[in-house]
Every structure is written in C-alpha cells, then in structure tokens.
Amino acid sequence: MGVITLVMLGSLAVLAVAGVVLWGQEADRPDPSAVLRGSTSEHPLGTDHLGRDQLARLLSATWPSLLPAVTATLLGAAAGITLGALTAVVGGRAARLLGALINLLLAFPAILVAMFLAALIGAGTGGAVVALAVASAPGFARVTQTLAAQVAGTDFMAASRVLGLRRPRLLLRHVLPHIAEPLLLNVTVAAGSALVALSGLSFLGLGVRPPSYDWGLLLNQGLNRIYTEPLPAVAPGIAIVYAAVAFQLLGEVLATAAARRTRPQPEEEPAARPARTDRPADPDHVLEVDDLRVALPTADGVVRPVRGVSLTLRRGEMLGLVGESGSGKSLTALAIADLLPDGARATWGTHRFLGADVESLTREERRGQLATGMALVFQNPASAFNPSLRVGTQMTEAVRTHRGTPRAEAVDQALTQLHRVALPAGRRLLRARPFQLSGGQRQRVAIAAASMTRPDLIIADEPTTALDVTVQRQIMDLLRRVRHDDATAILFISHDVALVADSCDRVLVMYGGTIVENLPAHELATGARHPYTRMLVTSVPDLAAENDRPLRAIEGRPPDPSGTAPGCAFRDRCPHRLDRCAVESPVLSPLGPRHEVACWQPPPAAPSGERHQTEEAQK
Structure with a gap:
C-alpha cells in the first residue's frame, strides 16, 4: 500500500x-475546425x-x-x-x-x-x-x-x-x-x-x-x-x-x-525453544509449568521479563508469588492464562493444566479449558468489569457460553455465589452496573464471578491492593473459603510479604524474571536463605519500632529486563556476593525438605533476635 x-x-x-x-x-x-470532435x-x-x-x-x-x-x-x-x-x-x-x-x-x-x-x-x-x-x-x-x-x-x-x-x-x-x-x-x-x-x-x-x-x-x-x-x-x-x-x-x-x-513487531528470528521434559503428569497437580519464558518486543529491542520460571500447584493449595514491581509476577500469570499482550510470546519446556498438555490442544479446546477450569481476579476490578454491562450479565456469561446453562439457572447460581461472598442484596445487585458499587463490593463480585464455573485454579493478581485493612481481611477470608469448599488451587500474587506468609502454603520469591527461592510459607519469616528474600522479609514495617528510625529498604534498583549480562541478577545489591556470581547464574537447588534456593552461597538462617523482630513485624 x-x-x-x-x-x-x-x-x-x-x-x-x-x-x-x-x-x-x-x-x-x-x-474552430475541430469543434466537438470525438476521440482521435x-x-x-x-x-x-x-x-x-x-x-x-x-x-x-x-x-x-x-x-x-x-x-x-x-x-x-x-x-x-x-x-x-x-x-x-x-x-x-x-x-x-x-x-x-x-x-x-x-x-x-x-x-x-x-x-x-x-x-x-x-x-x-x-x-x-x-x-x-x-x-x-x-x-x-x-x-x-x-x-x-x-x-x-x-x-x-x-x-x-x-x-x-x-x-x-x-x-x-x-x-x-x-x-x-x-x-x-x-x-x-x-x-x-x-x-x-x-x-x-x-x-x-x-x-x-x-x-x-x-x-x-x-x-x-x-x-x-x-x-x-x-x-x-x-x-x-x-x-x-x-x-x-x-x-x-x-x-x-x-x-x-x-x-x-x-505496537513493535516481534523479533525476526524465533527464540530458541527450551527442551521439553517427558515427566509423567501427576493427577494431583492442577498446574505444571517448567522453564516458562516470555519475550516482549519493544522499539529498543526484545525484552525478556520472565526467564525460566517453573512452578506446580496441587488441588486446594494456595501458592504465594512475591517480589518487587517489575520482577515478572503478573506476566507469569498472564502467560499461564494465555492472556499475554499482542506481540508477546511465551515458551516453556512443559505446560500442563488439569493433566493435559496445553500444546496438544487446539485453540478452541484450550480456550474452553481455560474458560471453565481457570479464573482470574485482577488487581483493579473497576477496569476488569465492563462499565456498560450489568453485573448479572457479566457474572453469568461464562456458564451460559461454555456450559450451556439456561439463563434462569445461571441467575440462581449467581445469587448463590453473591450470598457466598457476603453480598445478600442479590437481584438488585445483579441489575446494578460496576461503577455503582464500592471497591470492596466490586472485588467480592469479581471473586463470585470467578467461582461461577467452579474452576480448578484461581489466579489472584494482587486482589487486596488499595483496599483498607478490614476489607482486605474479608477478601482473604473469601479466598480461603473458596479454596477449602471447592478444593480450588490459588496462585496468589502480592507485594505484601506478611499477608502471603499468613495465607499461603508455599511461597515463590521472584526476582529479575526468575524464581530465586521456593519455601514453605511458615518458614518465610525465620527460614529464608536467599539474600533477596531475607531483605524482603526484614523490610516489612514493624509497628513497635521507634518513630525516629528509618524503614528498612533494599538498596539499589531491580535489573533491567532487557539486559543480557551474565551472572546472578541480584549480585549488585547482594551483601554476600562472590566472584562466581558475576560470571555464572545460580540455579534453583534443594536446600532442605520443600525448600529450594538459587544462590551459590546461601547465608545462614536468621539470628534469633532478627527472627523475633521479623515475626513481630509480620504479626
């Protein structure tokens, strides 16, 4: 053109x-001799x-x-x-x-x-x-x-x-x-x-x-x-x-x-695809992802904000994913849900959802599986809902489209879910539009809508951000109730380390697009061994601290996702760095039962005084 x-x-x-x-x-x-002549x-x-x-x-x-x-x-x-x-x-x-x-x-x-x-x-x-x-x-x-x-x-x-x-x-x-x-x-x-x-x-x-x-x-x-x-x-x-x-x-x-x-175009040459693993599927696993990588084309080149993330989720398990802004948490969730922005590409070694290899499914089969087996609760429910449609229309859309549920039955299911999340004003609320609800009500409706199809996995991407403490506690109680009543696995993404430690079974700590530590949630306060995890835990504000003492913070800046420098991404901010950290990236290795750390020299466990301060801060 x-x-x-x-x-x-x-x-x-x-x-x-x-x-x-x-x-x-x-x-x-x-x-005058050639007046009104035709074509010659x-x-x-x-x-x-x-x-x-x-x-x-x-x-x-x-x-x-x-x-x-x-x-x-x-x-x-x-x-x-x-x-x-x-x-x-x-x-x-x-x-x-x-x-x-x-x-x-x-x-x-x-x-x-x-x-x-x-x-x-x-x-x-x-x-x-x-x-x-x-x-x-x-x-x-x-x-x-x-x-x-x-x-x-x-x-x-x-x-x-x-x-x-x-x-x-x-x-x-x-x-x-x-x-x-x-x-x-x-x-x-x-x-x-x-x-x-x-x-x-x-x-x-x-x-x-x-x-x-x-x-x-x-x-x-x-x-x-x-x-x-x-x-x-x-x-x-x-x-x-x-x-x-x-x-x-x-x-x-x-x-x-x-x-x-x-809208930059993707890179001309496709990135090398990680080698696929042939590990048999575990029937108790809702989600299995190995070596997930995400590439985003930009005007300045290709950015890789997610670099080799592996995770598994069992039925009824709540897995926390924490890290600073820009560490790749939300992009990991969007890649799992097949909701990456245009131009972005995700590759993986293994990607199984509900025991099925995602790559073996057709596009229609994959969409149907994700629509009924997975649900998302976004950080901002005001932008997640369509302001021009009524709440009832948006809550019943998934079950009517993918389950063929009649309208009257879908409305009854929506009323049940609203009552379940402590919103008893059923039919009047279904006729309302999202902008007529408060922030806490919208988030409750989002959880109710996510539960309509009784999904096997709910991805909650910072669902308590910008909510007051009382509403935050109610939202977490709702997620726990959904998890226990329906045996739903929950991937809970948050910046709040204390909230994750109190609510989740396991915690994945993410930095620079990779998982740097995987440990049980009850060990987060006292048993964290990666320097970055330790700094995240100690940066939790302590209400009992003296007013004139500055809050603890992690010095330095997160790594540039477009960078390709070798070595550990945290080395510039790490007080325990070695010469090896500058040339070789650490891999996630077992450190104990259900505990993995990506560090060449994990520091010892926190001293008893520091443990006590951290536990008090999280309380």
Missing part, C-alpha cells in the same frame, strides 16, 4: 507541476465546443483542482482544531458554550453549508474554498474536542494550570502535541473529501468559473454529450477518484505506520 500510495501521489505532484508548463498553451488554444489519434479524449484538446485541459487542470482542495482543508482544519482545542484550556462555562456551538454547527450537513455559502459569497475559486473551509471546520472541531478532553483531565495539565501557564502556552505546549498524530490523519483523509466536494461545487456552477477550469467543470462540460462521446465526461471523473483515493491511502499508510510505532 505504501508503494502504491507513493506512486499515486508522485504522479499527481508531477502533473501538478508539469501540467501547466507542458500542456497549458495547448489546453487554451481554440481550433491527435485528440485522444476529443475536443470541446471551442476545439480545445480535452486531454491537455485534463492534465493542466491538476494544479487548479488539487490546490484549492488542500487549501480549503488546511483552512478548515486550522479553524476547527483551534475551536475544539480551546475546550481543554478555557473555563467550565466557556467550554460548555464552545461545545454547544460545535454541536449546533454539526447539525447542518457540511455539503449544504458549503453550497449555501458558495452561493452567498459568489461563484469562483475563492468563494468555493472559503465555503468549504467553513463547512469542514465543525467536523475538525468535534474530533479535536474529543481528543483534547482526554488530555484536559490529566495530572500534567492540572500541574501546568497550578504553575500559572497561560492558555496559548497550554494549547501549544501541552494539548496539541499529544493529539497531533490523529489530527494529521484526519486532515489527510479530509483532503480527498474536499477534492470531491470542490469538484461537485464546480460541477454545479458554484465553484470555478470560465475561463478558469478544474476537473469538476470539465466533468460538467462533458456531461452534455456523455451518450455520444463518454470520454470527455468519464476522464475527469476518473481523475477525481484517482486523486481522492490517493489522499485516502495516504491516511491509511500514516495510520499503519503510527500503529507500528506503538
């Missing part, structure tokens, strides 16, 4: 420049009523046809974009008045406004350009108003107003640069429409007037003998369509290029 667009626009540019120079004199030279070798498109060559007039009309269209588009865009962008920088009353004005102007069809103004101003190129510019301005204003509204409510706009920046600076510095790309695409597409509209005005006698001419006027002059000599009428029509399509394709090409910039 890019090559075709370039060729079409290039041909129009050449004709616009060379048309008047090469064929201008011939186009204006009358020949000397005049391929025939001649007009004065004997002028129609092909020469068609080619030399390229510039008079394109220039007014582009000019009208730019004038209309300038006026409309200014009017629409002002709604983001003026006060509330002025913004409402401008919005009402835009709505009023949009009530009149643009082409009728252009015809009325062209007749009012007077026929001619200038009048047609002004008329079309005025008629197209409201459309640009509405698009700009919509785009600017998204910028007007941002924090940086509020900060700019606090700093006292004047409206012209707000407009030019903070509003227009953020919406320039979609506006450019609209201007490009509108140029093609303007060409058609101006040609229509000339065709009706409201645009270009003789002795000047453009494609619309040539089309009008050739229409009188279209049944005897169709070429003089068809050729200007083809020229109008050709130029309009060229402008439309330019907009498509620019939009595609913009999409490529925001």
Whole structure:
C-alpha cells in the first residue's frame, strides 16, 4: 500500500507541476475546425465546443483542482482544531458554550453549508474554498474536542494550570502535541473529501468559473454529450477518484505506520525453544509449568521479563508469588492464562493444566479449558468489569457460553455465589452496573464471578491492593473459603510479604524474571536463605519500632529486563556476593525438605533476635 500510495501521489505532484508548463498553451488554444470532435489519434479524449484538446485541459487542470482542495482543508482544519482545542484550556462555562456551538454547527450537513455559502459569497475559486473551509471546520472541531478532553483531565495539565501557564502556552505546549498524530490523519483523509466536494461545487456552477477550469467543470462540460462521446465526461471523473483515493491511502499508510510505532513487531528470528521434559503428569497437580519464558518486543529491542520460571500447584493449595514491581509476577500469570499482550510470546519446556498438555490442544479446546477450569481476579476490578454491562450479565456469561446453562439457572447460581461472598442484596445487585458499587463490593463480585464455573485454579493478581485493612481481611477470608469448599488451587500474587506468609502454603520469591527461592510459607519469616528474600522479609514495617528510625529498604534498583549480562541478577545489591556470581547464574537447588534456593552461597538462617523482630513485624 505504501508503494502504491507513493506512486499515486508522485504522479499527481508531477502533473501538478508539469501540467501547466507542458500542456497549458495547448489546453487554451481554440481550433474552430475541430469543434466537438470525438476521440482521435491527435485528440485522444476529443475536443470541446471551442476545439480545445480535452486531454491537455485534463492534465493542466491538476494544479487548479488539487490546490484549492488542500487549501480549503488546511483552512478548515486550522479553524476547527483551534475551536475544539480551546475546550481543554478555557473555563467550565466557556467550554460548555464552545461545545454547544460545535454541536449546533454539526447539525447542518457540511455539503449544504458549503453550497449555501458558495452561493452567498459568489461563484469562483475563492468563494468555493472559503465555503468549504467553513463547512469542514465543525467536523475538525468535534474530533479535536474529543481528543483534547482526554488530555484536559490529566495530572500534567492540572500541574501546568497550578504553575500559572497561560492558555496559548497550554494549547501549544501541552494539548496539541499529544493529539497531533490523529489530527494529521484526519486532515489527510479530509483532503480527498474536499477534492470531491470542490469538484461537485464546480460541477454545479458554484465553484470555478470560465475561463478558469478544474476537473469538476470539465466533468460538467462533458456531461452534455456523455451518450455520444463518454470520454470527455468519464476522464475527469476518473481523475477525481484517482486523486481522492490517493489522499485516502495516504491516511491509511500514516495510520499503519503510527500503529507500528506503538505496537513493535516481534523479533525476526524465533527464540530458541527450551527442551521439553517427558515427566509423567501427576493427577494431583492442577498446574505444571517448567522453564516458562516470555519475550516482549519493544522499539529498543526484545525484552525478556520472565526467564525460566517453573512452578506446580496441587488441588486446594494456595501458592504465594512475591517480589518487587517489575520482577515478572503478573506476566507469569498472564502467560499461564494465555492472556499475554499482542506481540508477546511465551515458551516453556512443559505446560500442563488439569493433566493435559496445553500444546496438544487446539485453540478452541484450550480456550474452553481455560474458560471453565481457570479464573482470574485482577488487581483493579473497576477496569476488569465492563462499565456498560450489568453485573448479572457479566457474572453469568461464562456458564451460559461454555456450559450451556439456561439463563434462569445461571441467575440462581449467581445469587448463590453473591450470598457466598457476603453480598445478600442479590437481584438488585445483579441489575446494578460496576461503577455503582464500592471497591470492596466490586472485588467480592469479581471473586463470585470467578467461582461461577467452579474452576480448578484461581489466579489472584494482587486482589487486596488499595483496599483498607478490614476489607482486605474479608477478601482473604473469601479466598480461603473458596479454596477449602471447592478444593480450588490459588496462585496468589502480592507485594505484601506478611499477608502471603499468613495465607499461603508455599511461597515463590521472584526476582529479575526468575524464581530465586521456593519455601514453605511458615518458614518465610525465620527460614529464608536467599539474600533477596531475607531483605524482603526484614523490610516489612514493624509497628513497635521507634518513630525516629528509618524503614528498612533494599538498596539499589531491580535489573533491567532487557539486559543480557551474565551472572546472578541480584549480585549488585547482594551483601554476600562472590566472584562466581558475576560470571555464572545460580540455579534453583534443594536446600532442605520443600525448600529450594538459587544462590551459590546461601547465608545462614536468621539470628534469633532478627527472627523475633521479623515475626513481630509480620504479626
């Protein structure tokens, strides 16, 4: 498409420049002996009523046809974009008045406004350009108003107003640069429409007037003998369509290029696939994942935020996954649930869910298995629910789609689940929309919706974040109840080390895209052996600590996920690092019963004083 667009626009540019120079004199030279002739070798498109060559007039009309269209588009865009962008920088009353004005102007069809103004101003190129510019301005204003509204409510706009920046600076510095790309695409597409509209005005006698001419006027002059000599009428029509399509394709090409910039393409060469393991499936395991890796293409190269994660989950088990932000916890969960963003790729040695090898399933089988056997509870239920649909519709959708449950029965199941999560206002709540509920209610509804299909695995991705302590405890009680009543396995992702230690059976500690420690939850406070895990535990705030003592924190920064340096990812922040850590990455190795550590020299267990402080902090 890019090559075709370039060729079409290039041909129009050449004709616009060379048309008047090469064929201008011939186009204006009358020949009384060759009046209204048909197509001949000397005049391929025939001649007009004065004997002028129609092909020469068609080619030399390229510039008079394109220039007014582009000019009208730019004038209309300038006026409309200014009017629409002002709604983001003026006060509330002025913004409402401008919005009402835009709505009023949009009530009149643009082409009728252009015809009325062209007749009012007077026929001619200038009048047609002004008329079309005025008629197209409201459309640009509405698009700009919509785009600017998204910028007007941002924090940086509020900060700019606090700093006292004047409206012209707000407009030019903070509003227009953020919406320039979609506006450019609209201007490009509108140029093609303007060409058609101006040609229509000339065709009706409201645009270009003789002795000047453009494609619309040539089309009008050739229409009188279209049944005897169709070429003089068809050729200007083809020229109008050709130029309009060229402008439309330019907009498509620019939009595609913009999409490529925001959605990087995956790497050209596929990453090496880890060797598959042939270990037999354990019937008690709900989930088995070995050597999971995730690659994300970006504009700066491929980022690998998950590098060789292995985990298993038994029925009824709650497995905690902890680590700093950016360690790869949520991407691990999304890869397991087949919900990675576009362009991201996941590879693994083994991936079994409910005893079935995921790769052996078809796409439809895999979706059906995940839809009924796995459920997710997201960190922010406000964005997880569709605000335009009622709660009941979203709760019953999965069982009705994948289980074929009748609507009445699905509603009864939803009421049961709501009562189970201590939301007794059943049918009234089912008729509500998500934004009508509080944060705690939405999270309870999310857990109830996740339990509708009685899944074998629930992935809870920080479900208690931003909730107060009381609601947080209620949510954790609900997850424990679901786990014990239905023997549901739960993968619980959280930053709260104390909450994980209190609620889970096992804990996986993640750092730099890998698992650095796997240990029972009751040993997290006293038996952690990896330096990173120890630092996470000791950084838990202690309410009994002195007020003037600073909170403990892990010095340094997490590793860059795009980095490829060898050695241990934690070595720069580790007080126990060895020379070996800089050249060789440690592997997860058994340290005791159900305890694995990825460290070349695990430090000894925490001293008794430190253990007591840590236990008190977690309490």
